[in-house]
Amino acid sequence: MDPDYFKSYNMCWGTLGTIRPFSNFHPDRDAMEIQAALEKKDSVTLVRILTNRSNAQRQVIAQTFEEITQKDLTSCLKSALSGELENLMLELLFPPVMYDAYHLQKAMAGLGTDEETLLEILCTRSGEQIQEISAAYKQMYKKDLEKELKGETSGDFAKLVVALTNKGNVTGVVQRDIEILSASLNGKKAEAGPWIDILTTRDSGHLNKVLIGLETLTGQTVTETLEKRFSGDIRLGLKVLVQCIQNPDVFLAKRISTMKPTVLHRILVSHCEEDLLCIRIAYLKLTGTSLYTALQKQFKGDHLMALLAICQSED
Structure with missing residues (x-):
């Protein structure tokens, strides 16, 4: 497996994320627990494990699961789960850079373009991160991200999104x-x-x-x-x-406040190992309600349980 996928294992300590590497990590044990949970369709166990491991650890679990069972974990989760819980659990299995590439492609697929999603990703990622996302996009879809963006947008907006994929650091006065x-x-x-x-x-x-x-x-x-x-x-x-x-935290908090599952999932999953604590604080200041409480008012069941596990705690 590509070592770049494991960068988050080292980087999340000392950051403002809510998800940290699980200290007593045994991928064999996790994989076997997940196998048993899938057979029973035990969503509680699946949520407990997958939301309590860093992304790098989830990649190891997925690989170990395949070695033990000769089955693909993503396919097995699709069979055992449904609805928004299924979507969220599958999103947690994406390596971070591929996750952003996936959402950029999804924003441009079909009729019309989801400009807000394009902007959310391109405006909140550094130039270095966008270069990594572009490389992942090419690997996944055999297409050039910049050319795709040009084809799906027009005018000054096209110039803007292309410029965002080539962010520089020019000294100015x-x-x-x-x-x-x-x-x-x-x-x-x-x-x-x-x-x-x-x-x-x-x-x-x-x-x-x-x-x-x-x-x-x-x-x-x-x-x-x-x-x-x-x-x-x-x-x-x-x-x-x-x-x-x-203030990117305020921008992302505003995005979350719509409580649209696709937007909420994307921001929670993308930022849970980086700066979700900052976004939570911005959300509280923006709405007067903690994100943890707001989620409980909006969602229910196993989907809510998974969202709360990623959010972690009340502010």
């Missing part, structure tokens, strides 16, 4: 960048190009200074400026990007 963005707003039609160029090629510390300076200059928030001066998909894209630069 704060005052100069403020002036460039301000000038882009002065014409009859606002120019998206300078915004795309600056917002996708500077580090977040620099960009936060630029955005604060622009707000001081215009006398309104950047979001208000974008709302007034742009329209359509590019307005959505720039607004999301600005939100993610200013």
Whole structure:
């Protein structure tokens, strides 16, 4: 198995995730317990094990399960579970980079494009992470991610998502960048190009200074400026990007607050070993209710049990 899949095993300690490597980890024991649980359709045991192991440990369990049973764990889970619980358990088995690649492909599949999902992933991942996602996308779908994005989007929005797949780290001068963005707003039609160029090629510390300076200059928030001066998909894209630069935790908390299972699963699974504790705090400040309590009001049964296990605790 690719060693890159196991990066999360080392990285999650000391981070702000809710899921940590299980200290007394015995993959043989877990695989055999899962085998027995699948035969009995014992969802409680399946949830207990799969939500209480890091992603790297789940990869070892899946491999061990196949060696012991000569069966694919994903296929067995599909046979034993159903509904949203099945979806969530299957998502937990994806290696992180492949998980993001899967959701990007899903956002572009079929009629129409899910721009919000594209933005959620591309705006909250670093340039290095996006390069890894692009490589995984090519491995999984035999297609180039950048070309796929170009084919599924158009105009300035296409330029933005392509720029996001090639995030750079160009040194800029704060005052100069403020002036460039301000000038882009002065014409009859606002120019998206300078915004795309600056917002996708500077580090977040620099960009936060630029955005604060622009707000001081215009006398309104950047979001208000974008709302007034742009329209359509590019307005959505720039607004999301600005939100993610200013406070990605708040942006993700807003996404979670819709309580749509697909969005909720994606964020919980993607961030449970990285920064879910920060997102939980942002959710509490945003809604006045802890995420743990909100989940109990919205969901039930084994699906709720699994969600709470990933969320971990009350704030």
